[in-house]
Structures are given as structure tokens and as C-alpha cells.
Amino acid sequence: MLSAVEQMSVSPVFVGRGSELAALDSALRRVGNGQPQALLIGGDAGVGKTRLLEEFLCKADAEGTVAMLGHCLEVGAEGLPYAPLATALRRLHRARRSELACAADGLEGHLARVLPEFGETDQEPNDEYSRARLFENLARLFERLSADRPLVLAIEDLHWSDRSTRELLGYLISTLHRARVLIIATYRTDDLHRRHPLRPFLAELERQRTVHRLELDRFGxxxxxxxxxxxxxxxxxxxxxxxxxxxxxxxxxxxxxxxxxxxxxxxxxxxSDSLRDILLVRVEALPEETQRVVRIAAEGGSRVEHELLAAVLDDSEDELLDALRTAVGANVLQPDKDGEGYRFRHALAREAVSDDLLPGERTRINRRYAAALEADPTLVRGDERPARLANYWYHAHAPARALPTALDAARAARRRNAFAEQLSLLERAIELWDEVDAEVLATTLRPHDWAETYPPCCCDPGACDPACERLRLVDVLAEALVAARRSGDRERGLSLAKRALKLTDEAENPLRAAWFRMNRARMLGHLNRNGTTEELGHALRLVEGRPPSAVQADVFALAAGQAMLYTPTGDDLARAERAVAIARQVGATGVELHARMTLGSLYAEFGEPERGIAELRAAVEAARGMPVPDLLTRGLNNLASMLANEGRLAEAVTLAREGLAVAGDLGMLRNTGAILAGNLAESLLLLGRVEEAAEVLAGWESDLRTEAFDPFLNRLRGELALRRGDLAAARELLRVCQATTDRRDQPQHLIPTAKLAVDLAGRGGQPLLAREALFAVLDGEIGRRDFRLLPLLARGAAVEADSRGLPAADRERPAVLARIAERLAAQRPVAPLHEGWALLAEAELARAGARDTPAHWAAAVERLRSTGLPYPLVLALHGAGGAAAATGEREAAAELLREAAELAERLGDRWLRGELDRLLHRLGANRGAPEGARAEPSEPEGPAAFHLTPRETDVLRLLTEGRTNRQIAEELFISPKTASVHVSNILAKLEVSGRGEAAALAHRLRLFPPSAPARAAVVGA
Known part of the structure; x- marks a missing residue:
């Protein structure tokens, strides 16, 4: 694509830049080997960034690489989104139309939002997730284009980029892990003032290992x-x-x-030594008529079309061509390679010419551009027209024309999912609002003409004020609020809502006020700030008792959905049912389906899981026919999660995989892919399909789309490390997970994280840390009846049982067991899995109090076996084997422990498998022996089984009592150094990592049984 490379240099010789060109060549070679790369080339204006890129692209093109080049335009910061991507794709469309069409097959409707040449845009709404879908589909396009050979995407003048372009570029760099794509972007370093938006963007990109930065120095x-x-x-x-x-x-x-x-x-x-004078010397040497053409072209933008320039100048065609030929011959202007207009040889020259204009002259020229474009809209491309017209009128200082054109440009930006640029344009309209006469506003602007995301009239149905037919500032604020929320600028959204609420009389317009309160609640929740409950409560009071409306249904649905994630009550269930009924009555189908999904989850929470599953299934099926992708992915995710919680893990795996496929097809992986992958991995882990779970988690290891779900995925990675016996890795993952979790987090994340902490502390011989993790949940605001507590209570009781005899843990144990028993009694399990966990928790409590019997464990084993799940059945079998051994039923114990060992192997739990092997060894039973077979112990039991010397046995006994090395030395009349050596030898022979773990192992295996008869120890997993 040599036509895509701008020939902009005067010098026929490419000077210097050998090392930089070598760096670009090296990056392209890595890309050819399947390692995507990104290079950020910075330098002062005029330092040679374009010439370096030009040389590299020419060479790459000659070697068969597909090269795409686009430029950021100065108007881009004010509303022309994706300009460099559109330019690059348009040039590729002209040069390789069939190749691009093949790569874009099935994606045309999405890609048309960036490049209209792809045809009609898709009919999906511009919602919170539409930008994510656009980004995902563009990434897929680049993956297809680079399937057979490397692809270079080069973007010039990134310092002029719009926010949407920057975010898309960052998304491509962070997600194209396997595509053979080299992304190059140039920018001016001397333009990056302290508050320039490119500075934090570059800093964020540089954190990625595939991103490299080149700084071009001046010549010597x-x-x-x-x-x-x-x-x-x-x-x-x-x-x-x-x-x-x-x-x-x-x-x-x-x-x-x-x-x-x-x-x-x-x-x-x-x-003169001043920059401007140097740049203007060449222009000032031109004839006066040519200078006039050049001055007017400078205000047209980075690139100006020939027909537009002709319309503005209103000269004869011959005179214009003569002036342009002179400017091109003097190397001031250059024909644009798209063949439609002209651009300055260097942006610095255009800036110098523009800065040299008189204030009134600039205003007049912009007015002429605006008038010409309004008279003939075909003078520029359709995708650029709204933003450029708004820009011309704004710089023409004509508020009455600038305001409506800014609104039109905002609507166009929204259609392209460029919400940041939409927000910028709406804020310009807000700025101009007071400068425009009220009569002009009343006659030229109507809310139904442009507002799509915000209901222009939030009055009670049947009581609409005629003033609602006139666009008001509050309407623009509402649209800007939605744009801020969708662009991720929730801080700005909060301030816009606050300003709108000051303009809204709650007594006259309660639904409008409720709408703003509801959106404030959403944004506060996303920011994890206080105030969500208060804002929702205020909105509920405003809509309560009013006639049915979409706003009322939405407020009820949001309130019920928020409660569902924390501690729902019967009132929340009733509110969800009302939301469904009202939404159905007023025809708000999207709100209805969201409310039904919430309602299904609440039915399960309140003891009707089958009813909840049926409701969710029906909502999912209805969502399949809706053009609202987040409805379907939310439904599939929630249904998979609900089935997993009920123990129906095979169904959950199928639905989670379907959800991931749907998210991929709809471009939703950025938003819901991570949580769907987490639910899939969690179900696979519980089923014992460890390698599949590890593969799923590895697929999201280096993905930067998962920020919101990092704690969830890290917790699952920690559980996988725990299974594999890598306690150090599990502790680090737990630490990272806890660093982003607090006591206000959702129970669905908080409780499993606490369970991982309890398991880790128990296996590491740190029962006090396990208690701390348990109490952090029990002392929080978790509902007293929450089935997610059952595994946590069972594991907390198991750690208490395993640490019996440890002095530090024994002192507070009765109170701890009472807390666990009291919370367990409040549960009302209905699903077989939940009943099994409850029975297991009761058995562990009995063991912790030295009063368990085989009957406790048999009840848990029977209930859990009916679920067909290896976990937590393995825990019940483990306990049952220990109980049978304690009563002398050695053969029954061996059979139970062998079954547990097989399940532990299936689950990939190496630590638990080792514990079971030790118990089998103490029973004298080979783990692989036939059923009923028995072998006599071939080695001594107790400490001798670990080849401990008599002195090491004495040291271990004191160590299990919590003695320090100095105390052990005093007791045994040895030096502290000798005691330390003995402790090190003991840790090595027991194959444990610390004193606490050694003491816990000794207690679990009853290496030093008390003088009174007691049952054999049972290890907890």
C-alpha cells in the first residue's frame, strides 16, 4: 500500500535514524513470529517522525506487509471520533477491497460505525456496552487481516487524538495477544503539557511488556x-x-x-530566530492571491477538500487552480493522497499561518466555511460533516447556530459509540445555552428530534406539560449524564446529575428527579462510594404511589437488583415482582427482562430454587430475540451461577461456555467475558476438571479487560494453587485479591475469598489467622440466612477441629464454636448440596468438640454422594474414614479413605492426597489394595513413622505445645542453637514449611495422644 504513505519530505536523502529504523525492523520481525508489538514514537515537532515512519512503511510494503496509515485531525479533540482508524481503513478499502471484505465478513454492521463504506450500521442500541462491542469487533477484524502475514497500523499525530481513538488504540494493544499486528503511533513531545490527556494514556500503555517507546533526538x-x-x-x-x-x-x-x-x-x-517567522518566510514569499488561499485553507482543518475550499473562496476555477498550483510548487501545500483535497506540508506551517490571522479574519473565514457546508452538505464526507460544521460555527462565534449543530454532532458521535466525544459536544452546548435567545431555542430545538437515551418527558402519563415539547437545559444535562456514564467518566456524570437536580422541582417533576437520582445511584455504585442506598431510597420515595411508568419500573428493578447482591429481604422480592408487572404494563421490555432476571435470583435466595431457575430460563429465552446484548449475557451468566450454586455444575458449565461464545460473537468479552470465564472455571474446579479450569484461567492471565473481576479470577487462581500444593503462590494471590476487597463487597465474592483464607491458614497451621478470616465475614453485614456461608462455616469448624491441643487456639475455641453453631442453626438449606454442606459443618463441629461419631459423617456422606460432586464429598469421606478408624473399624476406614484418595487425585489436590496417604499408611492399608484387603504396618507408628530420633520427638512434643526455641532448650537442658537445629530437622522430615504447620500436623495425626482415650485424628482438607 505505497499509496498510503505520505511523501512529505524535501530532502531526497534519509539521514540518520539508523538505530530507530532497526528497532522498527526488529519489532516487525517479532510480529512475524506471532508476538504483537506496539511502538510509540515521540519527538519535537519537525524532528522527523513522519520521515522515519515513511521510510519504514515503504520498506515493509515492499516485503509484503499490509500497511495502514491514518492521521489524527485537530478537530478530533472536539468531536471527530476514530478519524485515524477511518482514514486507514478507507485507504485499505480502496487498495485491497476484496481482502478487507473477506476479513470483515459478518462484522459489517458494527464496523460501519467507524467506516460508512461497510454499509448500514447494525440495529443494536447505543447502550453502555455498544462501544465495547465495537472495540471487540475491530480487534477481530485486525486478527483476521493479520492471519496470513503481518499487519502494520500506523497512526500519526496522536497528540491530536480524540479520547475514543485513544481508548480503542489502548484496547487493541492490550487484547491482540496472538495477532501478528504492529501498532505504531507518533506524537509531539513538545505539545504534551502537564494536563495533556495523552500523558496518562502513554504512561498506562508503557506498563505493558509489548509496548516500547522511541524518542527522536534532534540532529547533530x-x-x-x-x-x-x-x-x-x-x-x-x-x-x-x-x-x-x-x-x-x-x-x-x-x-x-x-x-x-x-x-x-x-x-x-x-x-528571525522565532519559530513562527521561520515557518512564515516561505508563505510570505508567495503572491498575495496565493497567500489568501493559504490563509483560508489553514482554517479549514488539517485537511481541506478542494470543493469545499472552492465554495468558500468563491473564485473562478482557473484562479483557484493557479493559486493552489503555486502553493504546491512552493511546497507549502500538498495534494492529499486520498485525492480529494490539500494539506499543509507540515502541521507546524498550518499552525503558524492560522496564528497569524487577525481575530476578526478568523471568525469571518470560519463563518464562510460553515455557510458553504450548510448550503451543500456533500462538500465533505458524511461521517465528518456534523463535527466539522459544529466546529466551524463555534469558531465563527455564532451561538444560535453553534448550539444546534453541536447537538447534531453529539447525536452523530453517539451513533458511532464515541461517547467521550458526544459528552464533549454536549458540554459545548451547555456552555452556549445562556447565549442563545429563548425563542430561538423554542423554535429550533425539540427533544424528540435528537434525544434517544433520555425520555424527554418524565411527567406522569396523561399529565404532560406542553413545555415538554420544548428542549430544555435539563434535557441536555440528562443526555450528557448518560454519555458520561457510558464513556466511563462517572465523576463528570455525578456533577451533571447534581446540576440537573438543582434545575428540577421534585414536586412538579418527580419522575424526572427520580431518573437523575437513579443514575446517581448507579454511578456511585460503580465508583464504590457511599450514597448508593440513599440515592435509591430517595428515588423510591419519588416514584412510590405514582401511575405506572418506565421510570418507576426501572427504579424498582434497580433497587431490587442492588439488594439481591447483598442482603435481600421480602420487600425486595415484592419490589422485583412490581417492577416486572409495571414494565410489562407500559411496554418497557428491556426493564422487564432485567427485572425478571433479578426476580429469578431472589426466588432462589428465598428457598424456591426451581421457581427461580424457571424464571431465569424464560427471561433468557426472551432475551435471545431482543437487540440488547447485555440482557442475554447477563441472563446466561446469572443462570449458570445459580445452577452452580444449586450443585448442578454440568449444566452450569454448558451455560457458561454458551455465555462466553455469545459474548465473543456480540463483542461483549470486554464487559462480561471475565466473569463468565470465572464462573466456568469455578464449576470446572468443583467438578474435578482441573486442567480445563487451569486452561480457562490461563486464557485471561494477561488480559487487561478484566479489571472489575480481577479479585474473582485471582481467588480462583489461588484455589488452583492451593490444590496443587503451592501454598506460597496461593498466599500471594489471596493477598492481591484481598487488597481489592473490603467488608462492603458483595457476599458472592467476600465469602469465597474468606473460605480460601481459612483453608490456607488451616493447611499452614495458623488457626488464629483462619479465625480472623472467618470473623471478618461473620461480623460483617452478611445476611443470617445465606447458603454461601455453609462451606465457610464447615471449613472454619474443620480448622478448629484440626488445631485441638494447640494452646494458643484452645483458649478461645468454645466461643468460636458457639459462633459457628449459632450461625449454622440460622440456615435453612433446601438444595441437596446445601443440606450436605450443613451436615458436614455439623460433623466438623462435633469433631472439634471431641464428640463426633460415625453417624455424623455417614449422614453427610450420604447427602453429598447424591449430588455426584467430588467436592465436598471428599471432605466428608475423609472425616468418615477418621471416625471409623477411631472406633477400630480399620477395614471400613481404609475403604472410605481410598475412595477419598481417588477423589483427591481427581480434584488435583496434592496436599489432601498426601494427608490421606499418611492416614492409610498408619492404618497399614495400601491405597491401591483391593477392597477389603489389609496389610500389617511395616513401619512403626507415631513419631517414629517420620524417622524422628528420640530427641527430635521430645522437641516436637514441646513445639506442639507452643514453646519457643529458648523454652525448648531450657526444658531439655540444651542450647537454643541446638534446639533450632532440631526444629529444622523436624520440619524437613515432616515435609512442612513452618513451626505452626508442624504443630498442626502433629495434632491432626495424634502423634502425641492425650493420656485419656480419644479418637484418632481426622485431617481437614
């Missing part, structure tokens, strides 16, 4: 001499000329060319 004397030699056509330029130009240009290659051109024209003196 050898490079300037070589550049001048090429420009002047001589082997040895005059040394004095080299020195003079080096001094004045300060090594900037563009200034070198400008100064060389001046010298060639005989202008050796009189040049």
Missing part, C-alpha cells in the same frame, strides 16, 4: 551536514552554512529544510 552537526548535502545536491556543503543553519535550526530537521530553502532563494540574512 554531521546529520545536518548530510541533510543539507542532499537538499543542495552537493557532496560537501559550505561549513559556514552548516554552522549557521545548525545554530538557527537547533538540529530540527524540518527547520533545516526551511532554512535551506531560504538560503537557496538568496535569503541569507534577516531571518
Amino acid at each position: 552537526r554531521p546529520e545536518v551536514a548530510a541533510q543539507l548535502a542532499g537538499i543542495l545536491g552537493t557532496d560537501t556543503p559550505d561549513p559556514q552554512l552548516v554552522d549557521r543553519i545548525l545554530r538557527r535550526s537547533e538540529g530540527n530537521p524540518f527547520f533545516v529544510e526551511e532554512l535551506a530553502a531560504s538560503c537557496t532563494d538568496g535569503c541569507y540574512a534577516g531571518l
Whole structure:
């Protein structure tokens, strides 16, 4: 695609930049080997970024690489989204139409939002997830384009980029893990002031290992001499000329060319050292008529179409062509490679010409551009027209025209899912609002003409004020609020809602006020701030007792949905039912389906799981026919989660996989893919399909789309590490997980994280840490009846049972067991899995109090066996085997423990498998022996089984009593150093990592049984 490469340099010789070009070549080679790369090329204006990119793209194109080049436009920061992507794709469309069409097959409706040449846009709404779907489908397009050979996407002038372009670029860099794509972006370093939006963006990108940054330095004397030699056509330029130009240009290659051109024209003196004067010398040497054309072209934008320029100038065609030919011949203007217009040879030259305009002159020129474009909208491309017209009227200082065109441009930006640019344009409209006469507003702006996301009238049905037919500032604030929420700028959204509420009389417009309160609640929740409950409560009071409306149904549904995630009550269940009924009555289908999904989850919470599953299934089926993708993915995710919680894990796996496929097809992986992957991995882990679960988690290991669900995925990775016996890795993952979790988090995340902490502490011989994790939940605001507590209570009781005899843990144990028993008694399990967990918790409580019998464990085993799930059945079998051994039923114990060992193997739990092997060994039973077989112990039991010497046995006994090395030394009349050596030997022989774990193992295996008869110890998993 050589046509895509802009030939913008005067010098025929490419000077210097050898190391930078080598870096680009190296990056392209890595891309060819399947390692996507991104290079950020920075430097001062005129330092040679474009020339370097030009040389590289020419070389890459000659080698068969697909090259795409796009430019950011200065208008982009004010509402022209995705401009460089649109330019790059348009050029690719012209050069490789069939190849692009093949890659875009099935994605055309989404991609048309960036490039209209793809046809009609899809009919999906512009909702919170539409931008994510667009990004996902663009990433898929680049993956297809780079399937057979490397692809280079180059974007120039990133310092002018709009926010949507930056976010898309960041998304592509962070998610194209396997595509052979090289992304290159250039930007001016001297334009990056402290508050420039590109600065934090670059800093964030540099955190990724595939991103590299190149900074171009200015030329030294050898490079300037070589550049001048090429420009002047001589082997040895005059040394004095080299020195003079080096001094004045300060090594900037563009200034070198400008100064060389001046010298060639005989202008050796009189040049000012100021940048603007250097840049204007070439323009001021042009004929007056050509200068006029150049000045008007400068206000047209980074690129100006020939037909538009002709309409603005209103000159004869011959006169215009003569002036343009002169400007092009002087290398001030250059024909745009798209063949439609002109651009300045360098952006610095355009800026200098524009800055040299008089204030009134600039206003007049912009007014002429706006008038010409309004008279003939075909003068520019349709996708650019709204933003450019709004920009011209704004700089023409014509508020009455700038305001409606800003609203039109905002609507166009919304259609392209460019919500940040939509917000910017709406804020411009808000800024202009007071400058426009009220009569003009009343006659030219109507809410139904442009507002799609916010109901223009929130009055009670049947009581609409005629004033609602006139667009008001509060309507624009509402649309801006939605744009802020969708663009992720929730702080701005909160301030917009606050301003709108000041303009809204709650007594006259309660539904409008409720709508703003509801949106404030949503944004506060996303920001994890206090105030969500208060805002929702206020909204509920405003809609209560009013006639049915979509706003009322939405408020009820949101309130019920928020409660569902924490501690729902019967009132919340009733509220969800009302939301469904009202939404159905007023025809708000999307609100109805969201409310039905919430209602299904609440039915399960309140003891009717089958009814809840049926409700959710029906809502999912209805969502399949709706053009609202987040409805279907939410339904599939919630249904998979509910089935997993009920123990129907095979069904949950199928639904989670379907959800991931749907999310991928709809471009929703950025939003819901991570939580669907987490639910899938969790179900696979519980089923014992460990390698599949590990593969799912590994697929999201380096993905940056998962920020909101990092604690969830890290907790699952911690459980996987725990299974594999890597306690250090599990502790680190738990630490990272807990760093982003607090006591206000949702129970569905908080409780499993606490269970992982309890399991880790128990296996590490740290019962006090296990208690701390348990109490952090029990002391919180978790509902007294929450089936998710059952596994946590069971594991907390197991750690208490395992640590019996440890002095530090024994003191508070009665109170701890009472807390667990009291919380367990409050549960009302209805599903077989929940009943099994409750019976297991009761058995562990009995063991912790030294009063368990085989009957306790048999009840748990029977109930859990009916679920067909290896976990927690393995825990019940483990306990049952220990109980049978304690009563002397060695053969029954061996059979139970062998079954448990097989399940532990299936679950991939190496630590538990080792514990079971030790118990089998103490029974004298080979884990692989036939059923009923028995073997006599071949080695001694107790401490001798671990080959501990008598002295090490004495040390271990004192260690289990919590003694320090100094106390052990005093007791045994040895030195503390000798005691330390014995402790180290003991840890090695027991194959444990610390004193606490050694003590816990000794207690679990009853290596030092008390003098009174007691049952054999049972290890907890």
C-alpha cells in the first residue's frame, strides 16, 4: 500500500535514524513470529517522525506487509471520533477491497460505525456496552487481516487524538495477544503539557511488556551536514552554512529544510530566530492571491477538500487552480493522497499561518466555511460533516447556530459509540445555552428530534406539560449524564446529575428527579462510594404511589437488583415482582427482562430454587430475540451461577461456555467475558476438571479487560494453587485479591475469598489467622440466612477441629464454636448440596468438640454422594474414614479413605492426597489394595513413622505445645542453637514449611495422644 504513505519530505536523502529504523525492523520481525508489538514514537515537532515512519512503511510494503496509515485531525479533540482508524481503513478499502471484505465478513454492521463504506450500521442500541462491542469487533477484524502475514497500523499525530481513538488504540494493544499486528503511533513531545490527556494514556500503555517507546533526538552537526548535502545536491556543503543553519535550526530537521530553502532563494540574512517567522518566510514569499488561499485553507482543518475550499473562496476555477498550483510548487501545500483535497506540508506551517490571522479574519473565514457546508452538505464526507460544521460555527462565534449543530454532532458521535466525544459536544452546548435567545431555542430545538437515551418527558402519563415539547437545559444535562456514564467518566456524570437536580422541582417533576437520582445511584455504585442506598431510597420515595411508568419500573428493578447482591429481604422480592408487572404494563421490555432476571435470583435466595431457575430460563429465552446484548449475557451468566450454586455444575458449565461464545460473537468479552470465564472455571474446579479450569484461567492471565473481576479470577487462581500444593503462590494471590476487597463487597465474592483464607491458614497451621478470616465475614453485614456461608462455616469448624491441643487456639475455641453453631442453626438449606454442606459443618463441629461419631459423617456422606460432586464429598469421606478408624473399624476406614484418595487425585489436590496417604499408611492399608484387603504396618507408628530420633520427638512434643526455641532448650537442658537445629530437622522430615504447620500436623495425626482415650485424628482438607 505505497499509496498510503505520505511523501512529505524535501530532502531526497534519509539521514540518520539508523538505530530507530532497526528497532522498527526488529519489532516487525517479532510480529512475524506471532508476538504483537506496539511502538510509540515521540519527538519535537519537525524532528522527523513522519520521515522515519515513511521510510519504514515503504520498506515493509515492499516485503509484503499490509500497511495502514491514518492521521489524527485537530478537530478530533472536539468531536471527530476514530478519524485515524477511518482514514486507514478507507485507504485499505480502496487498495485491497476484496481482502478487507473477506476479513470483515459478518462484522459489517458494527464496523460501519467507524467506516460508512461497510454499509448500514447494525440495529443494536447505543447502550453502555455498544462501544465495547465495537472495540471487540475491530480487534477481530485486525486478527483476521493479520492471519496470513503481518499487519502494520500506523497512526500519526496522536497528540491530536480524540479520547475514543485513544481508548480503542489502548484496547487493541492490550487484547491482540496472538495477532501478528504492529501498532505504531507518533506524537509531539513538545505539545504534551502537564494536563495533556495523552500523558496518562502513554504512561498506562508503557506498563505493558509489548509496548516500547522511541524518542527522536534532534540532529547533530554531521546529520545536518548530510541533510543539507542532499537538499543542495552537493557532496560537501559550505561549513559556514552548516554552522549557521545548525545554530538557527537547533538540529530540527524540518527547520533545516526551511532554512535551506531560504538560503537557496538568496535569503541569507534577516531571518528571525522565532519559530513562527521561520515557518512564515516561505508563505510570505508567495503572491498575495496565493497567500489568501493559504490563509483560508489553514482554517479549514488539517485537511481541506478542494470543493469545499472552492465554495468558500468563491473564485473562478482557473484562479483557484493557479493559486493552489503555486502553493504546491512552493511546497507549502500538498495534494492529499486520498485525492480529494490539500494539506499543509507540515502541521507546524498550518499552525503558524492560522496564528497569524487577525481575530476578526478568523471568525469571518470560519463563518464562510460553515455557510458553504450548510448550503451543500456533500462538500465533505458524511461521517465528518456534523463535527466539522459544529466546529466551524463555534469558531465563527455564532451561538444560535453553534448550539444546534453541536447537538447534531453529539447525536452523530453517539451513533458511532464515541461517547467521550458526544459528552464533549454536549458540554459545548451547555456552555452556549445562556447565549442563545429563548425563542430561538423554542423554535429550533425539540427533544424528540435528537434525544434517544433520555425520555424527554418524565411527567406522569396523561399529565404532560406542553413545555415538554420544548428542549430544555435539563434535557441536555440528562443526555450528557448518560454519555458520561457510558464513556466511563462517572465523576463528570455525578456533577451533571447534581446540576440537573438543582434545575428540577421534585414536586412538579418527580419522575424526572427520580431518573437523575437513579443514575446517581448507579454511578456511585460503580465508583464504590457511599450514597448508593440513599440515592435509591430517595428515588423510591419519588416514584412510590405514582401511575405506572418506565421510570418507576426501572427504579424498582434497580433497587431490587442492588439488594439481591447483598442482603435481600421480602420487600425486595415484592419490589422485583412490581417492577416486572409495571414494565410489562407500559411496554418497557428491556426493564422487564432485567427485572425478571433479578426476580429469578431472589426466588432462589428465598428457598424456591426451581421457581427461580424457571424464571431465569424464560427471561433468557426472551432475551435471545431482543437487540440488547447485555440482557442475554447477563441472563446466561446469572443462570449458570445459580445452577452452580444449586450443585448442578454440568449444566452450569454448558451455560457458561454458551455465555462466553455469545459474548465473543456480540463483542461483549470486554464487559462480561471475565466473569463468565470465572464462573466456568469455578464449576470446572468443583467438578474435578482441573486442567480445563487451569486452561480457562490461563486464557485471561494477561488480559487487561478484566479489571472489575480481577479479585474473582485471582481467588480462583489461588484455589488452583492451593490444590496443587503451592501454598506460597496461593498466599500471594489471596493477598492481591484481598487488597481489592473490603467488608462492603458483595457476599458472592467476600465469602469465597474468606473460605480460601481459612483453608490456607488451616493447611499452614495458623488457626488464629483462619479465625480472623472467618470473623471478618461473620461480623460483617452478611445476611443470617445465606447458603454461601455453609462451606465457610464447615471449613472454619474443620480448622478448629484440626488445631485441638494447640494452646494458643484452645483458649478461645468454645466461643468460636458457639459462633459457628449459632450461625449454622440460622440456615435453612433446601438444595441437596446445601443440606450436605450443613451436615458436614455439623460433623466438623462435633469433631472439634471431641464428640463426633460415625453417624455424623455417614449422614453427610450420604447427602453429598447424591449430588455426584467430588467436592465436598471428599471432605466428608475423609472425616468418615477418621471416625471409623477411631472406633477400630480399620477395614471400613481404609475403604472410605481410598475412595477419598481417588477423589483427591481427581480434584488435583496434592496436599489432601498426601494427608490421606499418611492416614492409610498408619492404618497399614495400601491405597491401591483391593477392597477389603489389609496389610500389617511395616513401619512403626507415631513419631517414629517420620524417622524422628528420640530427641527430635521430645522437641516436637514441646513445639506442639507452643514453646519457643529458648523454652525448648531450657526444658531439655540444651542450647537454643541446638534446639533450632532440631526444629529444622523436624520440619524437613515432616515435609512442612513452618513451626505452626508442624504443630498442626502433629495434632491432626495424634502423634502425641492425650493420656485419656480419644479418637484418632481426622485431617481437614
